[in-house]
Every structure is written in structure tokens, then in C-alpha cells.
Amino acid sequence: MKAHSPSVSLSRRHLGPIALTLASAMVLACGPTPAHAPESEGVSAVSQSLTELVVNGTFASGSVSPWWNGPNTQSSVENGQWRVNVASGAANPWDAPIGQDNIPLTNGQAYTLSFTASASTSVTVRVTVQLGVSPYTAPLDQQITLDGTSRQFTFPFTSSLTTNQGQVTFQLGSRGAFTFRADNLSLTTGGSSGSGPIAQTSGFYVDPNANPAAWVRANSGDSRAARIQSSIASKPGARWFGNWSGDITTAVSNFVGAADAADKLPVLVAYNIPGRDCGGASSGGAGSPDAYRTWISAFASAIGTRPAIVIIEPDAVAQLDCLPNDTERQTRLSLLRYATEQFRDRATNTWAYLDGGNAGWIAADTMAQRLESAGAHNVRGFVLNVSNFYTTAQSTSYAGSVNSSLSSRYGYTLPFAVDTSRNGNGANGEWCNPAGRKLGTPSQTGGGAELLLWVKVPGDSDGPCGIAPGVVAGQFSPDLAIRLIDGT
Template sequence: MTAKPRLLPAVAVPVLATALLASLAPSSTAAPAAPAAAAPQALYGELAKNGTFTPGTADWWSSGATLAAAGGSAVATVKGGTGKLWDAMIGQDNVRLRPGVTYTLSFDARASVPAKMRTTAQLGAAPHTAPLDRTIDLTTVSQRFTMPFTSGIDTTTGAITFQFGGQPVTTDIVIDNVSLTTSTAREGFYVDPSNNAATWVKNNPGDARAAKIKAAIADRNTVKWFGDWDADGNAATDIQTEVSNYVGAAAAQGRVPVLVAYNIPGRDCGGPSSGGAGSPDLYKAWADKFARGIAGRPAIVVLEPDAVAQSSDDACMKGTAEQRFDMLWYATQHLQQQGPFVQTYLDAGNATWTLGPDLSGNQGIGLKKMAYLLNRSGASLARGVSVNVSNFDDTAVADDYAKRLTAQLKTDFGLTTRWVVDTSRNGNGAHVVPGSPGSGHVGFCNPARRKLGVTSRVGSAGGAEYQLWLKSPGDSDGNSSQCPAGSPPAGVFSPQLAEALIDGR
């Protein structure tokens, strides 16, 4: 432990929602087609040194308090008396902070008696500008604190401080598991290490297709779907823990996670991906835990593919459309409450489905009706909409649909709406029968001659905010009579389907 002169009171920087969102917003430069090689720790990833205080308190200083390690935690003892919070503190120097970048400081903390503690991430010297400046209440029971913030400063000499002076009695402040990470789109999107393609590659190292599938799909699959296979209120798996672990793993790599929530009751109207929570109440409990698992950290969430569009189908809804609107509004609201680092996109179907008709005779929903359905489902609480999820329209077609739909939302409801496009399988566009431009989704189930699209990246000016792999390539669309013979059940990985997408056949 080394002593350090106390810092002057930090000068806080106002954090506006627009500035926070800018840290995840697209620029005119596309992200790399594949995840970039790991950058130096000075740029992203874990920035806090010795956050577990093992062994001891190396890399940490104290001022106005005695600092020691006990039981794998830091214990700072401050004598009782008058004073300000900044009259006693512990901290760490030489922290790299970059302007416009999103960071998350998290830690466990408790006190021997209830106490206040001020937490900052700031310049280590005058004027001590602090992008993060938050005062919290500690109890005698350890709590986990998670504090996302956007840096407005550019420095290699930043500091993390925990300030706790002015306690009325001598107090022990116990701190552990300190972590400072950053994740923004400029660092890239998090690849799910346990995606189905990666699992298949791991289990089939001798297969001649393994290296090809690993390079083209497994190492680039930047999405994870969450549904009733995780929990619907009755299952043993806790959805909050599942989501928290996934978002935390992404933050540790300095990348943005993409999550799809897919658990609405009556999902897929009894189709190949049917299922979902057992009741509206169970869904709301699941959605609440899903949101709390993100804990305000940077994340992109696509909410309930197909659910809004299917709410217009009376045969599917059987009088439950109002319940569906209520559930989607609830989920969108709870995601919004996680703060501006969580970007939610409410699913808006796809161009052919909405605009129809197609060869199966579906007449489509229409832009005005789709805008109405989205507004009823909480579009005003979301950042935007997702289009083309699990479908095949090329990006130009998807963008054209989204532009018209967002214009309708603006006209009818005054909403400014962005959009994301699923590019996982749209490299060859949708199958169009010559002379029938409305036939774009004939053969929706594992159709032939589809191809991988561009990997997850920031969109271009005037188009999608992000182009994302949202459907996991190689995962089957289902095994119903509408699917090619031998198709696996929905969601099951097929190396044959994966290779066909790689080759475009």
C-alpha cells in the first residue's frame, strides 16, 4: 500500500442521454467484417488492476484511511469525525479513458455500519474532471454495484476512486471484485463462444467441414437468443443470471453483445418455433429478469421476432391481441428503464410479409397497420425496430421497407425510429420467382441458394443503424412439411445447411 495526497473534489461532467447513446451510435465507417484481433488492454477490456485484491493491495493507494487486504477483499478503515467524503479514499491511477466511449465500473461493497460512499472515474490531476461521479449508500451486507458511464475526457492518467470520509464513527469499508470495462461498436460485436456452430465444430474436429464452418460462421456469430429454454418462471435456469453472465462476458472483451428475447406466449402461432412463456404473468416475470440481467450495461436487444406482426392474425391470437400488446409494452418499458446504454429494437417483420401479397395468398399487413401495431406494442419506448429477422431480403429491400415504415411511424405517431437489419442469410437476397416480384419468401424454411450476408457491423448513413447477424446461420428453420426433407427441428444446427449458406447453394 502506498499513501497518496488527497484529490480535490471532482468536477462532474453532465451526462446527457444523447451523449450516452452516441457511444453506441453508428459512424460512417463500417465495423470490421469479422471480429478484430484483440487490441491492447490500454484500449479496452479489463482496465482495473488487481480488482480482486489477490494478493494484497498492490496497485491501490489510500489517503486519509488505512488500507489492508483481508479475506480476499480490500478493507479501508476511516476514523470517525467531521469532514467531507473526499477526505478519505482509496484509488487507482493510470486508467485509460477515451472520449465518447462507454465504460462500466462494477464492484462489491459493504461497510461495518451503514455509510455513504462516493465513486468516481476521473482525471487523476487538476481539474479532476469526472465522467462518473456517484454517491451510494452502503449497508452491512455486501452489494454489487454496476455503473455505466460515457467518458468525455481523453487521458492515460485517469483514476478510479472510492471516497468515504466524514463518517460519524470509525468505519471499515470493504471493497472487492472491482472491474472497469469498455464496450462500444467501434470495438466490435461480441461473438457467442457457445453458439451452435461453435459447439458443433468443437464436437466434430475430424469432420472435413469443421474448419470451413468455424472460419465462416462459428467465429463470427454475434447473437444469442433467450427464450423458454432458459426459463419461463418454472425452469431451473435463472434467466437473469444467464443474461448477466453473457453481457458481462462481452464487457470483459470490450465488445457489444446482441441479444434476442424470444419468449412471448403463443410464439410463432403454433409454427415450427412455437412455445414461449406459459402465461402473460410468467412472461412479465421473465422479461423483468431479462432486463435486470443486463443491469444497464451496453447491449443491443431485439425484442420478440414476429410477435408484433402476428398480433394482427385473428386466427393466431384468438382474442388475445390486447394481452400481447400489454406484454410487449411491459418488456419494452423495462428494457428502457435499464438506461440509454441498452438499445432495444422491437421487431417489425419483413418487407414481403408486411407489404404482400405473396404466392401463398397472404395479403400482407400494410404500412399503416404495421405502424399502428408497433405503436400499441411500445415502439415509443424503444430505440427502433428490427426487420428481416430470420429472413432473406437483401439489405436494400429491407432498408426500403424500414424507411417507409419509420416514415409512417413519424407521420402517424410522431416517433423518430431507427432500424436494424438481419443480414445473416441475405447474401443472395430472397428467392423471387421470375415475373412474380411478390414471391420473396416462398420456401421460407431452409430454402436453397441462400447465402451468408455481411457480418455484424455499423450501418451506413441513411440506412440501417446496424447490420446484424440475428438468425444463427446453420440453425434450422424447422422440420414441418414446408421444409426440405430431412431438415432438423427449429433451432438445431445442421452442418449441411451451414455449408450451403457458405457456398450459396
């Protein structure tokens, strides 16, 4: 298994890709196995002033300056676009570089890189915002797939370094001879809550068909209905999609479309990895790797350019332990990488977060290796505590350790989100319908993480266990819901 190649300064000689052996990617640790199952108060968009950092991003003057091109490239302006002819002799992506230098970056500052691009043939190229000198740290490092159709790309990120020697680069080598075109190149400052899909909506979407809402409608005379409506059913939360969802294109498109019509931001969970939940209470998933690739590609395509938040495959990274051999672990990692690539390329207005387990499960350095191997660098970041109970503070501390390992090993850090649906009283060491748990902070931006989200639907059972021994996974229990409201 190979990690993505290191960031490089594009006017100098460089080292090649860093190899990540299967053994190092597969360092395994035992831990609890949370179960999951399928199944507002919105945050307002924050308006923030933006500062443009690149020069001549529209090529209106007819000149490419101060954009430069390196070996194996020829650069010009054609029909108001930047045209770059790439030669066939480049062995590595960074052997055919183009870019702009002297980009100021500030540690902890949020930025958004956007541009339109196309290519004369179908190719995958590398895009970075990075340090222009050793060690070439790249706060943004993305692979994009291009063809003859000009497409808009938008990549929000948070800088992990402070420098006046930043670069915006496109690394076009190792793909043979082709013509690359780009326009409307922009790198702006601005808080993460003021960029990406959050800025385009008026708050998180409240699912009117979530299990708690459906129960309230069907049981309006129940004495518990008003409390469940007020405390749970009226709050924004995620909808889970899997092999129960029917035609995935229709299911996802209808859900995202309803949110878009209401000017709200939907949260979706993709939960269909083969061998899901290691045979536990939420076992299942796609029947084969090929079936999963078809399913997840259709999922991402159904979102399209509409704004969304997506949680990718709860437990799938942490549960590599459960798979019987390296071949199956490598297959799962390849499927997760494929999923991240699909959301990156097909759902261009989505912030996708790859599940990273919880604060009490996998050692942080091991999780960092797994997230890198599973393609977390292709998407917005990672999410913690899905369907679990650890406090936001515990999750934030764990995320800091994961990011420290990502930075030291791979030269980047990632934003993260936390599931706060049931963490109001923290964890008691149990994961399956434990007593004494409580609702946490409703979905919002900030609060210790980039996003706090109700990913698990409060009141939906983890399985026939704990204080709900007769309630199957995914079934709503009003008793569980009231216990979460009261913290009992």
C-alpha cells in the same frame, strides 16, 4: 388502447393525448410466418467530436437559468442539483413542464441526451427533445420511472427535423405532488456509432458457445469444420433466450458478463412471448402473461448498466394476425409495451429493437401503427428481416416507409437494424430452409441501417422443412451451414 400523448410546446395551451383505437391498431394483414428457434468480427468504437447543446447542465453557478419552469412547478438549485417542486393540480404531464429552449437540431444528425434524476416518490414522467412550436415534433419522446435513488439516463436518438427552436423538456404533471431532482443534463451531437453501447466496446461479441462453434469443436476431423469455423463460427452473432434458458437472470448475466469482460458488445434475442410462433415450428413461450412479465423484467435487470443490443420478440408484432380475437391481441401488445419499458428502465445502457417483421409481410402503414401500439417509442428502434432473406436494400426501403408512417401519424421516426445473416442472395419467396440462400454482410454499424446484425444463427434450422426435412427448429446442420457459405 392509447398512444403516447403528442409532443407539445410547454409554454402554451396544448391538445391532449391522441387516441389510438383498438380497431386502428389491429389492422391485420396476412403474410408468411417465419419460424425461429434458440439456437468475431467486431466493429470498432468510433471516436467522434461532441458538441454540447444545453447551457448550465450542472447548475454549478447556483442558478437554474436558462432552464425554465412552467405552471404547477417551483424551481431552485439545492445542493448543486436542480430541485423542482411539482404541485398536485396538473391534469396532464405537460401541465407541469420544465425545460430549455433554443436547442438547434439537424435532420439526420445523431444526438445523445443524458442526465441523472430522482423523485421523492415513485413516478413516471415524460422526457422529450422536440420542436418548440407547432406541430411540436419530438425526435426523442421517452417515459422514465423515478424514485428516491438518483439514476443515470442516456438516450441516443437521430433527429427527424432541422430547427433552431428545439426544446429539452421534462413533463411532470398528472402524478400528484412530488419533488423532482436532476443534474448533469447534457445534449450532445455525435454519430450514432460514436454513442451508446457501441462506443463503450471494442466490437461485437463472438459467442464461443453458439451452435456452429460447438459443432466445430466436437467435429474437428470433419472436412467441413474449417470452413464453418472461418465463415460462421468466428463471426459475431446473437444468442437467443427463451423457456429453454433455465434461470433467465443467470443465463443473461453470464452471457453479458462474458462479453463485458472481453470488452465486446453482446447481441441477445428475447423470444418467450406467450403463444410464440403461432403454434409453428418454434411454438412455446411463457405460460401466462404474468409469467412473461416476471421473465422479461428479470432479463432486463440481468443486463443492468452493461452495454448490450437486444432484439425484442421476433414475429410477435407481425403475428398479431394469428391471435383469435382483439382481447388476445391487446394482451400481446400490452406485454410488448411492458417489455420495452423494462429495457428502457432497467437496462439503461442497452439499445433494444422491437421486431418489425420483414419487407414482404405486413403493409408499412399497418406495421407503423403496431410498432407504436407495442411501445417501440420506448426503445432504440425496430429490427427487420429476423430469420428471413430479404436484401438489405429491400429492408431499408421498407423501413423508410414505416418511418414515413410513424412521422406522419405520431411525429417521430426510429433507427432500425437489419438481420443480414442469410440475405446474401435475397429471398425466393420461401421462409423455411430454402435452397440457394447465402450468408450476408457480417455484423457492423451502418451499411444502409443503423446496424447490420447476424440475428439468426447461420446453419440453425428453421424447422423440419425445405432442404433440411429431418432437422428440428434450432438444431445446427453442417449441411445447411455449407449451403449458406456456398449459396447453393
